[in-house]
Amino acid sequence: MSARRTFRPTGVIVVMWAVVAVLVVLTVAIGTRLPEDYRFTTSQSITIWALIGVVAVLAAAVSTSRVSADEEHLTFVNAFRRRVFRWDEVRNISMRDGAPWPTLVTRDDRRFPLFGIQGSEGESARNAVRWLAGHVE
Incomplete structure (x- = not known):
């Protein structure tokens, strides 16, 4: 073997980060378009952003593989x-x-x-x- 080769799960990395981006865009889009009398509560917001955070950590884990x-x-x-x-x-x-x-x-x-x-x-x-x-x- 003469050279170093590195293999990465490129397709999976792209999909994982695209999912994170879609979740963020949907959350912001839905959150800003809700009627004034119905907004996300603090606990709902924390839950949504925690879920997005978990998906982002998984995407980061895949990205380091x-x-x-x-x-x-x-x-x-x-x-x-x-x-x-x-x-x-x-x-x-x-x-x-x-x-x-x-x-x-x-x-x-x-x-x-x-x-x-x-x-x-x-x-x-x-x-x-x-x-x-x-x-x-």
Whole structure:
């Protein structure tokens, strides 16, 4: 392997942040167009903005997810947790048909999902898994 490659769930990131934007726009649009005698109460506003905040945190978690590989290591970030493995520690990387993401299996039989590669991205996800699996010793 001569270069470092990084894989990110680009499509999912775009969708997640679009959902956050739509929620914000809808909340503001509906909130400003309600009749004067019916406005969101403080508790309703807190609930709505807390929900949007939770979706934004999930979008941020997805945005940090990635899988990187170089000559010596495979590094992946699932949400906010980073793990690094030497290639000789990795036994297998695979993704079954219909699986949401690939799975990394270590030589000591620990299993980790690789959220940075999303099965919903089709051929690009399969190519990423083939490329990574081709470097397992």
